[in-house]
Amino acid sequence: MDIKQNIKTLIVKKPLKLDCGQTINNFPLAYETYGSLNNEKDNAILVFHALTGDQFVTGINPVTKKDGWWSYAVGSGKSIDTDKYFVICANVIGGCMGSFGPSHENPKTKKIYGTDFPVITINDMVNAQINLLDFFGIKKLFSVVGGSMGGMQVLQFISNYPDKAKTAIPIACTSSHSAQNIAFNELGRQAIAADHNWSDGDYNSKNIVPDKGLAVARMAAHITYLSKKGLQEKFGRKLQERDDLKFGFDADFQIESYLRYQGSVFVDRFDANSYLYITRAMDYFDLVKQFNGNLSDAFKNTKAKFFIISFTSDWLYPTQENKDIVIALNAIGANVGFVEIESDKGHDSFLLNVPDFLKALKNFLDKSYEEKHL
Amino acid sequence: MKPEYKIISDLIEKDAKVLDVGCDDGTLMEFLKTNKNANIRGIEISKEKVQICIAKGLTVIEGNAEFDLKQFPNDSFEYVVLGQTLQAFINPETVIRELLRVGNKAIVTIPNFGHWKVRLNLLFKGTMPITNSLPHDWYNTPNIHMCTIKDFVRFSKIINFKIFKSLALINENVSDINNSNLIFKNLFGELGIFLIEK
Numbered sequence: 410m411d412i413k414q415n416i417k418t419l420i421v422k423k424p425l426k427l428d429c430g431q432t433i434n435n436f437p438l439a440y441e442t443y444g445s446l447n448n449e450k451d452n453a454i455l456v457f458h459a460l461t462g463d464q465f466v467t468g469i470n471p472v473t474k475k476d477g478w479w480s481y482a483v484g485s486g487k488s489i490d491t492d493k494y495f496v497i498c499a500n501v502i503g504g505c506m507g508s509f510g511p512s513h514e515n516p517k518t519k520k521i522y523g524t525d526f527p528v529i530t531i532n533d534m535v536n537a538q539i540n541l542l543d544f545f546g547i548k549k550l551f552s553v554v555g556g557s558m559g560g561m562q563v564l565q566f567i568s569n570y571p572d573k574a575k576t577a578i579p580i581a582c583t584s585s586h587s588a589q590n591i592a593f594n595e596l597g598r599q600a601i602a603a604d605h606n607w608s609d610g611d612y613n614s615k616n617i618v619p620d621k622g623l624a625v626a627r628m629a630a631h632i633t634y635l636s637k638k639g640l641q642e643k644f645g646r647k648l649q650e651r652d653d654l655k656f657g658f659d660a661d662f663q664i665e666s667y668l669r670y671q672g673s674v675f676v677d678r679f680d681a682n683s684y685l686y687i688t689r690a691m692d693y694f695d696l697v698k699q700f701n702g703n704l705s706d707a708f709k710n711t712k713a714k715f716f717i718i719s720f721t722s723d724w725l726y727p728t729q730e731n732k733d734i735v736i737a738l739n740a741i742g743a744n745v746g747f748v749e750i751e752s753d754k755g756h757d758s759f760l761l762n763v764p765d766f767l768k769a770l771k772n773f774l775d776k777s778y779e780e781k782h783l
Numbered sequence: 784m785k786p787e788y789k790i791i792s793d794l795i796e797k798d799a800k801v802l803d804v805g806c807d808d809g810t811l812m813e814f815l816k817t818n819k820n821a822n823i824r825g826i827e828i829s830k831e832k833v834q835i836c837i838a839k840g841l842t843v844i845e846g847n848a849e850f851d852l853k854q855f856p857n858d859s860f861e862y863v864v865l866g867q868t869l870q871a872f873i874n875p876e877t878v879i880r881e882l883l884r885v886g887n888k889a890i891v892t893i894p895n896f897g898h899w900k901v902r903l904n905l906l907f908k909g910t911m912p913i914t915n916s917l918p919h920d921w922y923n924t925p926n927i928h929m930c931t932i933k934d935f936v937r938f939s940k941i942i943n944f945k946i947f948k949s950l951a952l953i954n955e956n957v958s959d960i961n962n963s964n965l966i967f968k969n970l971f972g973e974l975g976i977f978l979i980e981k
Contacts, residue, residue: 714842735844736854742800744824747844748833765830769837776840 415471416464416507417441421540428530428693438537439507440464440499443483444491446545452778453547454489455538455574456498457555457562459760460630460687461679463506464498467491472506473678481762488771493778494551501562502537503529503687505680509537512613512680523682524610531558531694535566542573549573552774556580556759557726558687561694564707564734568696571711576777578770580718580759583730584696584704584737590725593633594688597626601681610682623681624672631671636722636755640664704737715745716773718766720758746773786955787974788814791864791890794948794978795819799861802826802886804848805868809836816841824860826851849873852881860886867892867974870926876942883944883981892976895951897931897969916973932960932968932975939979948978 416439424434441464446453456466458478463470467477467484483489483496500508503526511526518525542550553563553574560582567577583590604622606612612619632640644664648654651661660666700706715738719731728749738745750766752758758766788811795801798820803812806825809832815821825843827833836843844851848865849872863886865878870893872878882889894916895901904912911921919926930938932951939946949960951972960968960975968975 716837739844739854739859740856742856742859744842745844746837746842747846748830748837749845751830765834769834772834772838772840776838780840 418507419541419544421537423540425533425536427527427533429528431527433509433527436502436509436537437507437513438499438502438509438540439504440497440541441466442498443467443496444494446495446547450545450547451549451551452493453495453497453545453550454552454554454774455541455550455566456483456489456496457535457538457553457559457566458498458501459555459557459559460691461627461675461684462559463504464500465506466496466498478760481760482767482770488767489554489774490771494774497541497545499538499541501529501534501687501690503534503683503690505683510680511610511682511686521611521613523613524685526682526686528689528693529686530690531561531565532569532699534690535562535569538562538566539570539573549575551778552576552578554578554580554770555582557582557756558691560726561586561691561696564696565694567711567713568699568707571708571713574713576714576716576774577711578716578718578773579731579734581720581723581726581731581756582734583694583726584707584734585698585730586692586694587730591692593630593725594692596629597688598685600625600629601685604681607681610685612681618676619681620676623676623679623684624669626681626684627675627679628668628672631668633725634755634757636724636753638722638753639755642753704734705740708738708743709741711743713744714777715743716769717745717747718759718769719747719749720752720754720756720763720766721749722753723756723758725756784810784814785866787866787892787952787976790950790952790957790976791815791866791892792818794890794976795821795862798822800859801862801864802855802860803864803866804852804882805866806832806836806841806843807866808832809839809841809843811864811866812836812841812843813839848881849878852878852885855885857884858887861888862886863889865889865891867894869893870928870930872928875928875938879938879942879944879979883979887980888947889979890976891935891979892974893930893932893935894926895932895969895972895975896929897933898973899970902970932972933965935975935977936960936965939977945980946977947980950976952976 418437462478465477500506560579563579601622604619606617607619647663649666719728735747800822803825833845863882901912951968952974
């Protein structure tokens with residue numbers, strides 16, 4: 410079965426000038442929607458996905474046959490209630506779920522782009538997605554929401570299009586990618602590049618996949634999404650289907666087995682070059698620098714109501730980095746609420762069943778939706 | 784709803800921009816929103832209380848007033864309200880200065896430690912007073928800097944801020960405090976409510 414038949418795609422005709430200088434046009438933007446747009450067209454929420462997410466937010470992902478990445482938060486009666494709101498999510502450009510990315514064919518060379526694909530940025534991603542508003546005839550979104558890289562897109566979106574959303578919810582993110590986060594991303598990229606199959610990005614033409622490298626990249630990254638306490642409680646030093654150590658290098662410990670599994674399932678659904686491109690986009694994200702050191706200037710033209718959420722055990726995008734955004738918003742008298750959610754599930758908390766988080770998200774959205782005077 | 788909320792509300796002009804420091808479950812915020820159409824924000828230290836405020840649709844920041852007022856520029860608000868928490872801060876002087884930096888005016892309420900019940904409690908029992916409004920033991924109280932109405936009036940002279948209006952709450956009735964009745968109000972007032980300026 411061709412998976413593409415399950416993917417809705419908008420061909421963006423309008424030229425898009427990328428930060429790298431290149432201009433693209435007639436490029437595909439794959440998207441999915443949930444719920445229905447009301448007559449006033451004022452109930453739309455644009456959800457931005459994180460590094461390895463895609464447009465299939467909830468329900469069964471038709472390609473992977475697994476639950477959508479934000480099934481806890483989005484759906485009928487859930488925090489982002491699809492009975493009430495029209496949820497749109499697009500695969501980011503540079504991604505590998507149908508949107509214009511490095512696994513696409515370069516029309517000029519008739520070859521797969523690979524690393525000839527232009528380097529894209531968070532800015533490019535949101536500038537591509539703004540086209541969805543015109544497509545659906547939406548003048549103003551009710552909300553823009555996203556965690557991690559999705560949160561960065563929320564910030565960039567509001568900065569670029571200050572009057573296109575009534576509310577904005579950046580979750581577990583940052584306004585400027587930290588050295589530690591760039592370091593982890595570089596580790597992942599080097600793991601991919603060290604895989605002989607990667608072939609300088611040209612693995613498609615050889616019909617091979619740098620699956621070992623990509624799996625290691627995923628394993629390393631996965632550790633950063635969890636917390637020490639969470640790992641200790643879930644795995645501790647528990648052994649994997651054995652009563653004692655085997656004095657070898659098989660997966661003796663459950664945590665090893667778990668990471669290997671995470672790595673192996675990831676390579677089935679993700680493209681190695683996309684991983685390079687998207688991590689690069691995150692590394693380049695620096696909204697503070699874009700506004701010459703004054704983050705407040707990024708938001709000075711917006712009346713959007715912000716709600717910023719962080720998690721106690723998130724050491725990848727720690728509370729302080731989220732709070733810096735709150736501070737920048739308060740400095741210009743913007744309407745901003747903030748809560749740090751208690752959770753030992755690390756950065757991944759926003760994707761998991763963390764009731765306090767899901768409750769806060771739901772309450773903020775539903776109460777804001779009631780306020781018609783916004 | 785606490786009886787002083789109505790009094791606080793009467794001190795605030797319509798449509799004013801207000802910050803409620805230590806906004807608790809947002810009851811006062813809601814009251815000011817409904818009655819004064821206030822553009823109101825809150826800071827609250829307790830995660831649970833912040834959640835309650837969000838559920839009420841209020842804009843609240845989780846934070847500690849002693850450290851997090853810093854992020855607001857000068858004169859961000861017309862009024863800053865500090866309800867019955869001045870005594871819980873490590874450095875009340877800094878907090879008062881911050882309130883008056885962030886707001887044009889501040890409304891500060893203090894549980895009066897000079898109330899006759901408190902005085903009798905200490906006089907006859909010889910132990911730290913425990914009353915309805917001060918229910919903690921000395922070793923677990925968050926109230927580390929208790930003061931009286933008279934102390935607060937003196938404080939205004941020491942650290943140099945103006946008391947624009949001072950009111951005492953006695954049996955849910957409100958009355959003005961002035962120089963001639965200060966001794967009396969300091970004995971019978973359960974709560975002092977002060978509208979202050981730089």
